[in-house]
Amino acid sequence: MKKVLTQIIKQIICVGMIMIVLAPIVLTLFAALKTKGQMVTTSPLLLPSLSEITFDNFKKVLGDKYLLIGLKNTGIILVVSLIFNVLFGTITAYIIERFEFRLKKVIVALYFVGMLVPTFVTEIARYRIVNSLGLYNTLGAPIIIYIAADLMQLYIYRQFVSALSPSLDESALIDGCSYFRVFAQIIFPLLAPATATVIIIKSISIINDMYIPYLYMPANRLRTLTTFLMNYANAQQGSWQTLAAGIIVIMLPTILIYIVFQKYILSGIAAGAVKG
Amino acid sequence: MNSLVKKQRKFIVFAMLIPTILLIGFVLVPAVDLFRMSFTDWDGWSPTRNFIGIKNYLNMFKNKDLWLSLRNNAVYFFAHLIMIPVELAFAIMLNTKFRGYKFYRFMVFMPFIINGVAISYAFSYFFSPINGAFDEILTVLGLEGWIRNWLSDTKIVNFVLAFVSLWRYSGYHVTLFTAALQSVPQDMQEAARMDGANSWQMFRYIQVPSIALMVDFVLFDNIRGALQAFDVPFVMTQGGPGYASSTFTLFTINTAFKFSNFGLAATMAVALVFIIIIVHVIQNKLIHGLILKEEK
Secondary structure, eight states: OHHHHHHHHHHHHHHHHHHHHHHHHHHHHHHHTSOHHHHHHSOTTSOOOGGGOOOHHHHHHHTOHHHHHHHHHHHHHHHHHHHHHHHHHHHHHHHHHHOOOTTHHHHHHHHHHHHHSOHHHHHHHHHHHHHHTTOTTSTHHHHHHHHHHOOHHHHHHHHHHHHSOHHHHHHHHHTTOOHHHHIIIIIHHHTHHHHHHHHHHHHHHHHHOOHHHHHHOOSGGGOOHHHHHHHHHHHTTTOHHHHHHHHHHHHHHHHHHHHHHHHHHHHHHHHHHHHO | OHHHHHHHHHHHHHHHHHHHHHHIIIIIHHHHHHHHHTTBOOOSSOSOOOBOTTHHHHHHHHOHHHHHHHHHHHHHHHHHHHHHHHHHHHHHHHHSOOTTHHHHHHHHHHHHHSOHHHHHHHHHHHTOTTTOHHHHHHHHTTOGGGOOOTTTOTTTHHHHHHHHHHHHHHHHHHHHHHHHHHTSOHHHHHHHHHTTOOHHHIIIIIIHHHHHHHHHHHHHHHHHHHHTOOHHHHHHTTTOSTTTTOOHHHHHHHHHHTTOOHHHHHHHHHHHHHHHHHHHHHHHHHIIIIISGGGO
8 A cells, every 4th residue: 555655656746747847848839839819819828729720830930041051050060070079089088098198197187177167158268269260250169169178078988998998909909900990990989889979968968059159150141050049039029929939949859869869868968977 | 019109109199189289279278368367458359458457356346246146146056955855855766666767767857958048938938927828827726916027026037047947957967866876786775675774774874875976966066057057047038137137157258248348257257266166165075074974
C-alpha cells in the first residue's frame, strides 16, 4: 500500500513538472494557431475549434526571406566553427594528456583562465580586437570567437583521451608511424563518441546564442536564426499571434536535435560539468 | 631515439601553434586588456585613451543604479540557492526507477535546450497584461485579485524574471545531480541498506559525499550564472522599467555599448570577476566548514 502511494505521489510531482515545462511553449503554440480576432474572443488557455485553426501566422514567418538568410548564416557559422572545434579540441587534448613538454603547465593554465573569464563582459575588450582584425559585420566574428574562446570541448576530449591506453599509439610509433598518422588514424577515430557529443552540445549552444551575433553582426544580411527572431519581434510589436509562430519556428531546431540525440546530450552535459 | 624526440617536438609545436595563438589573442589578451582599460576613459572608438587612475572605480562605487542592479542579481542568486535542495530531492526521485522515469528525465532538461530568446518572448506573452495566459490562469482559479502588471510593476518585475531564470536552469541542475547520483556505486548503496540505513542516512552518508563535487559545481555555477544573468532581462524588459530589472552584466554591457563608456564598463567587468571569486571562496568555506566537516 505504501509503495502504491509513493508511486502515485511521484507521478503527480512529475506531471506537475511537465506542465510547468510545457506551459509557456504550448500556450505560445495555441496563440500561433489563432487569428487576430480569436486572440481576443478565445481564452489564451484554449485552442479555437479545430475547423477555425489558422496556419496563416506560420505561413507568414516561413515566407519571410530573412528566415532563410538566418538559416543559411547559422548553418555556415555552425559548420565552420564545429570543424575547427573538433580538430583543435582533439589534438590539444591528445597533446596535453600524452606528452610532457616545456610550457605545458603554462598552456594548461591558459585554458583554465579561459574557463574563468566571465562570458558576456569580456566582449568589452574583445570587441576592440575583433574590430581591428576587420571582422566586424562579417560571419568571421562569431566563428573565430566560438573557435577560440569556447573551450568546453577540451574537457570532454581530455576525459576520453586519458581513458585510451597509451600502448595503442606507442606500438604504432615503434612501427615507424609519424605522430600525425598516429593521431589521424588511431586516436581521432577512437574519439568519435566524444566528437558526437561535442558536435551536438555545441550545435545547440551556437544556434541558441544571441549575444555574439547581435553585437558583431547588426547587418540585415547577417542575421542568424536567433537574431532573426529579435528583428521579427520588433516588427510584429503587439501582434502576439504572428510573433508566437516565429517563436515556435525558432524553438524547433534545437528541440528536434534534443529529441534525436538526447543520449549524447545528457551524458555529455554531466561530463563537461564535473571537470569544468 | 633522439630523432623521435625531435619528431615529437615538431609535432607538438605544429599542432599547438594555432589553438594557442587563438587562445592568447581572444581570451588572454582581452582579459588583460579589460584590466588595463578599467584605468582609462576609453569611449569605444577613439584611437587614444587617457589614463585616469582609479576614477572609474570611485565612480562605480557611487553609482546607485549599479547597486540596484546588483541587488537584482542577489534575487536570482537566492532564488536558485533555495531551489538547490528541491532540485536535489527531485534528482534523487528521478534516480529511482518508476513508470516513465526516462521520459521525465528527458523533459526536465528540456528548458535548458530551448532557445533563450524564443522562450523570453514566450514568457513575455505568458505574463502580458493583454490576453496573457498567466492572468487567465489566475482568473480561472478565482484569484483575479492577484493580477499585477507582471513586467511593468517595478516592485515585482525582477522576481518574475528570476522565476523565468529558475524555469530555464533548475532542470539543468536536476540533470547534473541525477548524473552524479548514477555514479554512486550500487553495491555501496546495497551494503548500507543491508546494515539498516534509512533513507535519510543513505542520503546523508552515501549520496551526499558522492555528489559533493557536483554540488560544488552547481553552487559555483549559481554564482556565475546569477551575476551574469543577462539575456532574459535583455530581451524581456531591457532592464526596465527604469533599472527595476537591470542586472550587473546588463548594466555593464549597456555602459559600454549603449553609453560608450568602455573604461567604466571594464571596471565593472573586473569587479564582476572579483565578486565571483569572493562569493565562491565564502561559499566554499561555509560548505566545507559546516555541512561537510564530518568527512574531513
